[in-house]
Amino acid sequence: MIAVGKVNIGKRRTRNEDSVLVSNEPIGVLPNLYIVADGMGGHKAGAVASKLAIDAFCNYIEEHENAQIKTEEELLILLKRGISHANYVIYKKGLENPDFTGMGTTITLCTVMNGTAYIAHVGDTRLYCMNANQMRQVTVDHSLVQEMLEQGYITETDMQEHPQRHVITRAVGTYEQVKVDTMKQCLNGVEYILLCSDGLTAMLSEEKMHELVYKHHTNLETIIDELILQANEAGGADNIAVIIGKKDEVSKTC
Known part of the structure; x- marks a missing residue:
């Protein structure tokens, strides 16, 4: 897996509170690591939270570089403990x-090993898998509108315009413990993995994102630049x- 990542302030915000980490090289026992975090809080607090989440997670992984990871479950537990x-x-x-x-942040991260992505997730940042034929959201948002959808109160179409669509029900750092x-x-048949904050998904439909990825699929930098441009x-x-x-x-193989 080779990845690139970028953050853009957007058109309406005066400060950036999103952070990313892209490591195509090992961090601790992880062969690679990709993280998106979307912070929230008062003055500068969101930016502090998102950066701190990434730094603290990576520090935890590096401090446990001698961990004996023999099963997939042990790997997922390591990721969970890193976020905790x-x-x-x-x-x-x-x-x-x-x-x-009261500051906090979402976090969505993955590491890819032996044809499988191992994912840990809190909030409404997302991970998608795609190939030329389809794009599929792997993570499930921890948001008020997602809960309303699952309970049958609104439709997927309603979610895009709902006045409370940005309200999340789970975040890293807001309480003493987090789920x-x-x-x-399995990445069999998957060509791309996309991790992103809601600054992208609130602006572009999945159909549009998929179209842009495959329109510019010869260059990862160009794909990201075009996604950000279109979102803006x-x-x-x-x-x-x-x-x-x-x-x-x-x-x-998986």
Whole structure:
């Protein structure tokens, strides 16, 4: 897997609160690592939270570089514990500094190993898998509108325009503990992995994102630049964080 990532402030925000990490090289026991985090809070607090989440997670992984990972479940537990550690670090900083009280961040991350993506996720940042024929959201948003959809109160069409569509129900750092979703995704037949904040998904439909990826699929930098450009042209209502990763080959084993 080779990936690139970028963050853009968008058209309406005065500061950037999104952060990304792209490592095509090993970090601790992980062969690679890709993270998108979308911070929230008061003055500068969102930017602090998203960066701190990534730094704290990576520190945890590096400190456990001698961990014996023998099963897929043990790998997912490591990812979950890394985010739980980041949650503690952010929550503690919020208690210590009044300027950061209540700050938090979403986080969506993955590492790719032996044809499988191992994913950990909190909030409404997303991970998609795609090939030339389709694009599929792998993560499930921890948001109010997602809960309303699952309960049958609104439709998927309603979600895009709902006045509370930006309200998330779970974040890293806002409480002393956080529930982390983990999952694995076989990449058999998958060509691209896309991680992004809602600054992209709120502006562009999945159909439009898929179209842009395959229109510019010869160059990852161009794909990201075009996704960000189109999101800004659609309004650029929020910061835009995007990571796009392409498999070296379409694996047939998982």
